[in-house]
Amino acid sequence: MSILDRYIAREFWKGLLAAMATFLVLYLGGDTVRQGVREDIPAAYAFQFTLYQMPEVLVLLLAPACLMGTLICLSGLARRNELTAMYASGISLGRISFVVMSLVFMLCCASFVITDRVVPPLAKERAHFYRTVIQKKPDLQTDIKQNKIWYRSRNLIYNLRTFDPRSNQITGISIYTFNDRFDLIQQIEAAKADYENGKWILGNGQLTLFDDETGYPMTSHFKTQAITLNESPEDFQEIEKEVETLRLKYLWRYIQRNQAAGIDTHNFETVFWSKISMALVPLIMSLLGIPFATAHHRHSSLARDISLCFFIVLIYWLLFSAGLSLGKSGRVPPFIAAWAPNLLFFAFGIFMVMRNRRA
Template identity: 30%
Template sequence: MTNLLDRYIGRSVALGMLMVLALLLVLLGFFSVLGELEEVGKGSYTTVKAFTYVLLILPRYTYEIFPVATLLGSLIGLGALANNSELIAMRAAGVSISRIVGAVLKTGFVMLLVILAVGELLAPVTEQRAQRMKMDALSDQVTLQTKYGFWARDGDTFINIRRILPDSTLADISIYEYGAGRELLRATHADTARYADPEWELDGVEQSEFGAGRIATKQLERLRWSTLLEPALLDVVTVQPHMLPAWDLWSYIRYLTENGQDAATYEVAFWGKVVSPLVTLVMLFLSVPFVFGALRSVSIGQRIFTGAVIGTVFYLVNRAFSYLAVVYDINPLFAASFPTLFCLLLAFWFFRRVH
């Protein structure tokens, strides 16, 4: 009887979550297609590529909107049970609210595991493929969105990469090596570079060495170059932080820290991904006291409106804390977790009132 009741509640909640998730994805996909159609005709970017691009970014949307979908879906699912007086019958039969919460959370946890796999394994791959496909079609190359290309630092060596081609080949690379006294020791320019683990192969090299009152220049057809900069790290900087898997973010944070560079944006994105599972469970937990309390006898439209307002406010506050953490150097873990912890305390307060 116990498992049967849990499955019944879980099925109702899961159905509501899947319906909301599907509806939100359709809406997001529709507006994304409208936005992409404006780019059609530029370069070799066609309508087919625009639709392909939107399909490839849908896994990322799925991961991002899942917490809101859980809140709305659980409000709809539990609301349907409430409208049919099934929740009242369960309570009359001695089923506690805690028991119902447990059934809802177990369902949410199972779905969360699936969404985490989508967000951490599938979405980063499809997102990078989508961005590269689009940039390749628009400009026949994958370029970084900076005025002077991509700059990186490896110890006392500074690297400037003007272009990153679709096959991860680098083009127009300048490497500047400095000494302990910040004097320029060597400047190297290469036409192209290809990664041959664990080093890069530079082609079309012109190298200048600076000594005491002299400059020695030589040209080389090929040169091996050893650096901490790997293709995986270059893939990281071509994609927005929140679109990357947690382990790539952590790797890039270590790279930036070791080279004395600011990693705040990536740290906020990393801790946001760590806290994300808790956000989903908190949204589910928050829905139960609403259904038993303020939204017990209202229409499904009012429940959807309430859930949408809560989800929107949470999203805006969460994003605001992310920006504040970067601008005002707030602890990234605090910035990522504070809105979630506040919602958790709010849920506990509502839960105690319903009890």
């Protein structure tokens, strides 16, 4: 890396880190207050809960920070007439931008790794902290392992193959009941379970009782069986939140299993593709920052750069959120819903760069 490349990189890092620090302080302060007021918990608990989201927040803030870093770097070079000197030396804007875009691409790769490897386990810890400390429900646990859903509530453990929140139907359910010594006393297995009139209607299953006196299990079969459980479909909604935080390969396996069971997976497919598309947003934001930072450098200022950054990010986020809503509802294919904003802004960025070059 030449001296000039290091200088450009240093200017970019200065803008990026300043923007990231500012965004992070604003988010942490605002979210801590919001959690404390909403959940009515001490500030220490609210701050700890917010810290669990730190890697996820860093990934979300990376795109506007990269845009801000690009704007500050290139507009600063332009205001100091350093861009003009570089042009006079035969160094093109493309060569200058290549340094910035290379750094942003490396950040995109790091962002993808964090999203897939760091965020999922922390999301599980955050959910556990929320249930045990904030909700005061330490007996509630949700986990997904080996393509199976496990849900614990007090002395019951549920094993579900799939759960469809739209029809309130469970396929492949096993319910294990334990006594206070955590000895298994009853096991229910059923092919499916439907929630009707406050009860779960089990179909095609068997009931096994474990008797300590005889030492032998007693099993009976049934075609339909109505049982009353403390858990309603709303309680199993936690499963969806757990699924959305899975690593990509496990999320894709979950999608395939639900598709095989005939369950609508538009929601999870949209989440899957959005996780991948989000990793490239910083690169697109930086591309958009190049023409805006160099087109009118004589009239450029830090206030203008900040305003422009917020405007671009706001428009993108509105389109991205609308796309996700359409994708999750099934009105638009999940892949298109997750990638359309990226493709649109990328095309607009290329157009602006080419237009600026001709000007």
